[in-house]
Amino acid sequence: MIQTVAIDHHQVIDYSxxxxxxxxxxxxxxxxTLSKQIHLETTESADKAKEILLQRRRMALRGLER
Known part of the structure; x- marks a missing residue:
């Protein structure tokens, strides 16, 4: 849910x-502690934010496959 709001604002939220x-x-x-754990990245567009988020999710899933 929060990722969707961030994407609408051209942002990506990254946290473990x-x-x-x-x-x-x-x-x-x-x-x-949360502020140290959560990273917010601003992008040039919602599409770019979606692209970055999908890349990170794919990388995380590949790590789980090993």
Whole structure:
């Protein structure tokens, strides 16, 4: 959901979905830790943001296949 909002604003949000530190920070709503874990990248268009997001997802999936 949040990725969709970011794409509409020509942005990509990058964060580890499996990081124990990230999960604990989300559970505690620890904004300071979350701000260190989440990276926001602005692109020139929504299409470019989608392209970057898809590339990263494909790379992550390839890593899981190994």
């Amino acid at each position: 979905r499996n990081s124990v530190e990230m999960i604990k920070a989300l559970e505690k709503a620890d904004i300071k």
